Amino acid sequence: MPKVTIDNIEIEVPEGTTILQAARLIGERNAADRHVVPPTMCYYSSLKTSGGYCRTCIVKVTKGSDKDPRPMPKPVASCRTNVMDGMVVANTTDADLLDARRAVTEFLLINHPLDCPICDQAGECHLQDLGYEHGLEASRYQFERRTFDPIDIGTTIKLHMNRCILCYRCVKVADQLTDGRVHGVINRGDVSEISTYIQNVVENDFSGNVIDVCPVGALTDRTFRFASRVWFTNPVDAHRDCPKCSGKAVLWLKGQEVLRVTGRKDQWGEVEDFICNECRFEHKDLKAWTVEGPRKIDRHSVIGQGHYELKRQQRMLESAAPNVPELNKAKQPDR
Amino acid sequence: MGRKLLLEHVGKPGIQGLEGYRANGGYRSVEKALRTLTPEAVLEEVKKSGLRGRGGAGFPTGMKWSFMAKPPGVPRYLVVNADESEPGTFKDRYLMERIPHLLVEGMITASFALGANVSYIYIRGEYFYIHRILERAIGEARAAGWLGKNILGSGFDHEIHVQIGAGAYICGEETALLESLEGKRGNPRIKPPFPAVKGLYDCPTVVNNVETIAAVVPIINDGGEEYAKIGVGKSTGTKLISAGGNIKRPGVYEIELGLPCEEFLNSDEWCGGVEGRALKAVVPGGSSVPIVPAELFFKTAKFEPRLMTYESLADGGFQTGTMLGSGGFYAYNDAQCIVRSTWNHTRFYHHESCGQCSPCREGTGWMEKVLHRLEHGHGRMDDIDLLWDIQKRIEGNTICPLGDAAAWPVASAIRHFRDEFEFHATHPTKVKDPKHFEKEPFVRKPKPVEA
Numbered sequence: 205m206p207k208v209t210i211d212n213i214e215i216e217v218p219e220g221t222t223i224l225q226a227a228r229l230i231g232e233r234n235a236a237d238r239h240v241v242p243p244t245m246c247y248y249s250s251l252k253t254s255g256g257y258c259r260t261c262i263v264k265v266t267k268g269s270d271k272d273p274r275p276m277p278k279p280v281a282s283c284r285t286n287v288m289d290g291m292v293v294a295n296t297t298d299a300d301l302l303d304a305r306r307a308v309t310e311f312l313l314i315n316h317p318l319d320c321p322i323c324d325q326a327g328e329c330h331l332q333d334l335g336y337e338h339g340l341e342a343s344r345y346q347f348e349r350r351t352f353d354p355i356d357i358g359t360t361i362k363l364h365m366n367r368c369i370l371c372y373r374c375v376k377v378a379d380q381l382t383d384g385r386v387h388g389v390i391n392r393g394d395v396s397e398i399s400t401y402i403q404n405v406v407e408n409d410f411s412g413n414v415i416d417v418c419p420v421g422a423l424t425d426r427t428f429r430f431a432s433r434v435w436f437t438n439p440v441d442a443h444r445d446c447p448k449c450s451g452k453a454v455l456w457l458k459g460q461e462v463l464r465v466t467g468r469k470d471q472w473g474e475v476e477d478f479i480c481n482e483c484r485f486e487h488k489d490l491k492a493w494t495v496e497g498p499r500k501i502d503r504h505s506v507i508g509q510g511h512y513e514l515k516r517q518q519r520m521l522e523s524a525a526p527n528v529p530e531l532n533k534a535k536q537p538d539r
Numbered sequence: 540m541g542r543k544l545l546l547e548h549v550g551k552p553g554i555q556g557l558e559g560y561r562a563n564g565g566y567r568s569v570e571k572a573l574r575t576l577t578p579e580a581v582l583e584e585v586k587k588s589g590l591r592g593r594g595g596a597g598f599p600t601g602m603k604w605s606f607m608a609k610p611p612g613v614p615r616y617l618v619v620n621a622d623e624s625e626p627g628t629f630k631d632r633y634l635m636e637r638i639p640h641l642l643v644e645g646m647i648t649a650s651f652a653l654g655a656n657v658s659y660i661y662i663r664g665e666y667f668y669i670h671r672i673l674e675r676a677i678g679e680a681r682a683a684g685w686l687g688k689n690i691l692g693s694g695f696d697h698e699i700h701v702q703i704g705a706g707a708y709i710c711g712e713e714t715a716l717l718e719s720l721e722g723k724r725g726n727p728r729i730k731p732p733f734p735a736v737k738g739l740y741d742c743p744t745v746v747n748n749v750e751t752i753a754a755v756v757p758i759i760n761d762g763g764e765e766y767a768k769i770g771v772g773k774s775t776g777t778k779l780i781s782a783g784g785n786i787k788r789p790g791v792y793e794i795e796l797g798l799p800c801e802e803f804l805n806s807d808e809w810c811g812g813v814e815g816r817a818l819k820a821v822v823p824g825g826s827s828v829p830i831v832p833a834e835l836f837f838k839t840a841k842f843e844p845r846l847m848t849y850e851s852l853a854d855g856g857f858q859t860g861t862m863l864g865s866g867g868f869y870a871y872n873d874a875q876c877i878v879r880s881t882w883n884h885t886r887f888y889h890h891e892s893c894g895q896c897s898p899c900r901e902g903t904g905w906m907e908k909v910l911h912r913l914e915h916g917h918g919r920m921d922d923i924d925l926l927w928d929i930q931k932r933i934e935g936n937t938i939c940p941l942g943d944a945a946a947w948p949v950a951s952a953i954r955h956f957r958d959e960f961e962f963h964a965t966h967p968t969k970v971k972d973p974k975h976f977e978k979e980p981f982v983r984k985p986k987p988v989e990a
Contacts, residue, residue, distance in 0.1 A: 278935040279935065308932075310932075311897045311902055311932070347908045389894070393891070393900060
């Protein structure tokens with residue numbers, strides 16, 4: 205089995221593992237090492253051919269393998285690069301790489317509206333996390349952002365194209381989970397947009413999963429729209445007998461009221477079991493569910509109002525600071 | 540007078556048709572390859588010739604062919620990239636328009652070497668009239684038995700199909716081209732796997748430029764060693780250069796690699812010199828290669844005369860060199876504004892970015908807006924540093940080379956013509972006139988050259 209070293213931490217992984225998966229294995233083995241896991245915006249482990257687009261998970265391969273020790277000339281997308289035996293990878297220990305990741309964050313944010321205060325995704329948004337960890341305090345972009353009107357793609361899903369970062373996850377869900385995809389990416393470049401085929405409606409039993417996989421607030425649940433901020437709700441694990449799906453879900457409660465139902469996300473923010481639309485939208489009643497207990501959410505942006513967990517960044521600083529003087533300046537605008 | 544291998548017969552009567560082409564020695568390479576050579580021997584000749592990809596990257600063709608995986612029972616494909624969309628490049632159009640059978644002949648010979656029974660020409664949408672020329676040539680070749688089953692009784696079957704793209708620059712990137720050929724959205728694939736292993740319909744595929752495939756014909760006719768005698772060092776053979784810009788004789792020229800740059804620009808046989816005014820800068824290989832100022836075009840940083848070869852043009856790296864690229868050569872005289880030209884290039888890359896990966900999708904648009912602001916007299920001094928920063932952060936961070944291609948012209952323009960950018964920031968009223976340097980040429984302070 206190939207051995208790979210990521211930020212000076214060694215791990216042995218099965219053949220065909222990607223660098224990102226290896227880093228996640230390190231993070232799962234020891235929670236203190238979670239800082240070596242690159243952030244992801246477009247990769248989704250349960251979706252084939254996902255990843256490689258957003259470029260946030262880039263890492264530097266400083267040694268290709270034992271056989272061919274040459275470093276790779278450019279940063280590579282860790283989600284799409286397989287490990288080789290003896291590979292050495294630098295992630296948070298490389299100042300240039302962290303700068304490149306800050307650059308990607310900046311690019312992702314230049315056309316993204318800062319409407320977090322009215323966005324349903326706020327509090328569980330991967331882009332918020334990324335911006336918090338790798339962003340600049342102020343934007344250097346001084347032009348008009350591209351804008352689209354929000355549209356309804358079906359009775360339960362709202363599309364805010366302005367917020368979309370074109371991760372293609374929803375397209376892959378529609379391709380791989382359901383028959384007859386009716387939505388996709390039209391146009392190209394920075395005016396490309398997610399859209400349905402000539403005013404079609406996304407309607408099938410699993411369409412609601414596009415809401416769960418969306419890393420930002422581009423696809424949101426119309427039944428939960430403006431109902432509550434996520435951090436004011438109380439998530440519980442629950443299940444029901446469902447003929448269509450596993451029936452394992454998370455109920456987001458306010459008192460005894462079920463505000464919304466989502467799939468269960470693992471520690472990397474990815475849904476464990478996709479759930480059907482019936483579970484998601486049609487059983488907003490506690491009586492329909494068997495509650496298992498409170499759901500632990502360890503995404504840090506969701507833990508409390510106005511309170512971000514600083515631990516991860518501090519850990520990053522502690523582990524990297526001796527080698528990376530630049531990191532200490534991480535919060536200063538890069539001009 | 541240089542030797543001509545590809546354009547030798549162009550202009551002769553009836554050369555576009557099979558009869559005229561055959562009368563001038565056409566399809567000899569197919570006869571030679573299929574009757575007397577094995578596929579391995581054809582590949583060996585191409586390797587010996589030292590032919591390098593003519594599409595821009597200059598990767599050795601023989602090596603590319605030998606990387607092709609050969610799993611049993613899986614079809615292999617040859618795809619000819621005729622999606623010539625690089626601004627400044629129009630050599631493939633000329634070749635396909637004037638002598639279409641040369642491409643067909645090269646494709647049969649190359650496919651024989653690769654063991655491909657089907658090959659495709661992917662041609663850009665704007666070349667719809669060439670599509671008709673190619674279809675006619677393929678029809679003639681098929682009727683005469685050069686295509687179809689059991690060609691020349693050798694047992695080798697071959698068929699050529701032409702597919703028209705919809706006019707996207709990105710579909711000239713080989714993996715985006717394959718996606719488009721499969722009928723999908725033309726987004727580049729993530730490599731590895733390379734097309735030689737998993738290409739068209741997940742089968743091993745070789746993607747080559749039109750000119751590369753056409754060059755296979757003289758290589759097989761005269762032998763690889765004969766071809767390798769032309770040129771300097773690792774730049775062998777002849778290259779089509781599409782010359783344009785402020786020169787007296789624009790057009791497509793076939794040069795022997797190794798021709799001095801000065802001779803190419805000033806000789807009446809080629810470009811015929813700069814039109815009217817003094818030479819300011821040159822882009823020797825299509826819009827994505829770095830722009831070089833006149834003095835660095837004629838002489839390298841080591842004061843050696845620069846030659847039209849892959850190595851000599853790249854001498855000095857990106858600091859003082861450039862690239863041969865696809866051979867889209869254009870010269871600027873001192874009435875041209877480098878900022879305007881850079882803005883124009885960036886506008887192109889912004890328009891053509893596929894939108895798949897974030898640095899290119901967002902960065903190209905941002906650069907375009909900043910350059911627009913500078914060129915139209917609303918810029919500020921720190922815009923130049925901002926531009927430098929954006930291009931640096933796009934380069935190398937994208938899936939395909941379009942990000943690099945968008946970043947390099949901006950980087951080289953700022954590197955060599957920074958004072959001109961500064962002039963735009965400090966003289967907003969002057970640059971508001973779109974012809975600002977035509978009336979009053981910008982005088983550059985010559986920069987000390989560091990070897």
